[in-house]
Amino acid sequence: MMITGHSVRIGALLSLVILGGCKNYPDVIKPGPKQVAQHGFRGVGMETNYDPDDIAKTAAYNQAPKPLPPAPPGPPGQYRNVQVLTNISAAEFGRTMTAMSAWVAGGPGNCAYCHNTANFASDSTAKGELLYTKLTARMMLRMTRRINSDYTRHVGGTGVTCYTCHRGQPLPNGIWFYSDQNQILRHYLDRDDIRVQSHSVEPLPGAAANRTSIRQTYNTYALMATQSKALGVNCTYCHNSRAWTSWEESTPKRVVAMYGASMLRDLNMNYLNPLQPVYPRSRLGEHGDAPKAQCITCHNGVYKPLYGAKMVSDYPALWGAAGWDATAGPLDATGKPLFDGAPLTEPGVTPSGAKMSAAPTTATAPAVEVAMGVTPVSAMPAVTTVPARPTP
Numbered sequence: 213m214m215i216t217g218h219s220v221r222i223g224a225l226l227s228l229v230i231l232g233g234c235k236n237y238p239d240v241i242k243p244g245p246k247q248v249a250q251h252g253f254r255g256v257g258m259e260t261n262y263d264p265d266d267i268a269k270t271a272a273y274n275q276a277p278k279p280l281p282p283a284p285p286g287p288p289g290q291y292r293n294v295q296v297l298t299n300i301s302a303a304e305f306g307r308t309m310t311a312m313s314a315w316v317a318g319g320p321g322n323c324a325y326c327h328n329t330a331n332f333a334s335d336s337t338a339k340g341e342l343l344y345t346k347l348t349a350r351m352m353l354r355m356t357r358r359i360n361s362d363y364t365r366h367v368g369g370t371g372v373t374c375y376t377c378h379r380g381q382p383l384p385n386g387i388w389f390y391s392d393q394n395q396i397l398r399h400y401l402d403r404d405d406i407r408v409q410s411h412s413v414e415p416l417p418g419a420a421a422n423r424t425s426i427r428q429t430y431n432t433y434a435l436m437a438t439q440s441k442a443l444g445v446n447c448t449y450c451h452n453s454r455a456w457t458s459w460e461e462s463t464p465k466r467v468v469a470m471y472g473a474s475m476l477r478d479l480n481m482n483y484l485n486p487l488q489p490v491y492p493r494s495r496l497g498e499h500g501d502a503p504k505a506q507c508i509t510c511h512n513g514v515y516k517p518l519y520g521a522k523m524v525s526d527y528p529a530l531w532g533a534a535g536w537d538a539t540a541g542p543l544d545a546t547g548k549p550l551f552d553g554a555p556l557t558e559p560g561v562t563p564s565g566a567k568m569s570a571a572p573t574t575a576t577a578p579a580v581e582v583a584m585g586v587t588p589v590s591a592m593p594a595v596t597t598v599p600a601r602p603t604p
């Protein structure tokens with residue numbers, strides 16, 4: 213049979229109709245207009261394709277709630293058991309409690325989700341059991357302040373509030389545990405950095421060792437796919453796909469993403485994992501570990517959480533610093549904006565081979581958590597079923 217251009221077109225149209233109607237694979241091929249955003253030079257194919265239907269769905273989920281009316285200035289209140297929110301006015305304190313109830317516990321009046329309402333200062337229920345929600349929330353306050361004050365390289369121009377992750381619910385999206393399926397996340401968001409491409413053929417000791425392996429490559433690509441999905445973007449949002457390794461040819465977003473991964477390691481190892489003894493068993497994973505976060509926990513499908521709404525600028529309780537400059541974007545190690553058009557260089561590599569931002573990544577557990585019996589991170593037992601990172 214002779215295949216004409218015409219029959220090819222009809223065939224293509226037919227398969228579009230068939231695939232488009234196939235409910236199980238709505239993302240494979242969807243008829244209708246697409247929007248294309250360019251991230252690189254013209255002609256290099258560095259573009260992201262968006263489907264307007266998908267945008268409409270994620271947009272509805274990513275609207276920031278209106279801020280509560282501002283609180284008047286005043287001296288800090290007199291409390292019996294306040295350990296983090298010590299430097300805000302009494303009115304701001306109450307405002308923050310109301311906001312937290314709406315952001316995490318479903319409604320502004322839901323104080324009882326975290327409190328024994330007969331005694332707001334208490335960390336236990338009337339029956340004397342640990343109020344895990346309040347203890348967790350206190351750690352979340354420390355974590356949120358840490359993100360907003362020490363990780364400006366990643367969250368710089370936008371910042372985070374409880375709502376960024378929680379969206380009105382106690383359980384955010386994308387929480388994960390140690391399991392065989394989540395080895396990939398454990399490697400990158402809890403412990404190691406990525407290292408697929410080797411720059412040497414010789415087997416070298418230590419940091420320079422060639423750690424390339426099929427398994428390692430699989431892990432990297434899986435992580436890359438979860439990152440892309442978390443942000444709702446293509447690979448070319450960060451890379452020029454002709455040279456995945458090259459930092460010079462990547463977009464500035466790749467550096468921001470890397471700071472995001474080191475931030476997540478800190479959050480998971482030093483704030484979320486150490487809450488393990490506080491949670492009830494029903495909240496823990498099959499290996500007894502605490503729930504952890506990943507990129508999608510903040511990003512929820514868009515390139516900047518809540519499309520970059522600067523919610524946190526309305527809530528001084530979450531800055532943990534004298535002022536918060538909501539206009540600054542991510543900065544490089546020398547304090548210059550990352551997006552100044554200069555070619556990228558790979559961020560500093562530590563002797564262990566781990567690439568880290570300047571912010572320290574192993575904070576010591578705050579005294580109060582130690583007193584509470586929370587195991588410091590350095591003393592956390594390794595999960596025995598997790599095999600050592602494969603070396604070639």
Ligand code: HEC
Binds near residue numbers: 291295
């Ligand atoms: C998501 C959890 C959460 C919700 C919901 C919440 N709180 Fe709190 N509350 C806390 C935490 C955590 C502290 C301790 C903060 C610290 O240590 O800096 C606290 C402390 C307090 C204190 C100080 C008590 C003392 O003397 O030590 C008061 C008063 C208070 N909250 C009132 C409220 C009210 C009123 C509501 C409802 C509008 C509310 N809280 C909702 C977590 C919560």
Ligand code: HEC
Binds near residue numbers: 503510
């Ligand atoms: C980076 C994302 C992130 C931010 C920001 C964040 N949280 Fe969380 N939060 C989590 C994760 C992950 C969990 C674990 C979920 C679970 O309990 O299974 C969690 C759990 C909690 C829980 C326990 C929920 C439960 O019932 O198990 C409370 C309460 C809480 N957070 C309060 C807060 C408050 C208050 C803030 C703001 C000061 C905040 N969180 C900010 C990620 C976040």
Ligand code: HEC
Binds near residue numbers: 409445447469
């Ligand atoms: C949000 C930005 C971002 C997106 C999207 C992204 N990557 Fe990456 N990619 C990175 C960063 C950052 C690194 C370096 C991580 C490190 O060294 O710790 C990296 C590393 C890699 C590496 C390893 C390069 C080396 O030198 O070892 C490969 C391969 C890769 N990405 C492929 C992909 C593919 C395929 C996709 C699409 C499925 C993708 N990436 C999407 C940011 C991104």
Ligand code: HEC
Binds near residue numbers: 369439465468469
């Ligand atoms: C604690 C919340 C949080 C987590 C977790 C997080 N991000 Fe982000 N990310 C943000 C915020 C907030 C911004 C906006 C920063 C700004 O406006 O400059 C952002 C911005 C970015 C950008 C720049 C987007 C742009 O168009 O300028 C990239 C890329 C990115 N994140 C990648 C990642 C990756 C990859 C991960 C997981 C490894 C991750 N993020 C984890 C909060 C988070």
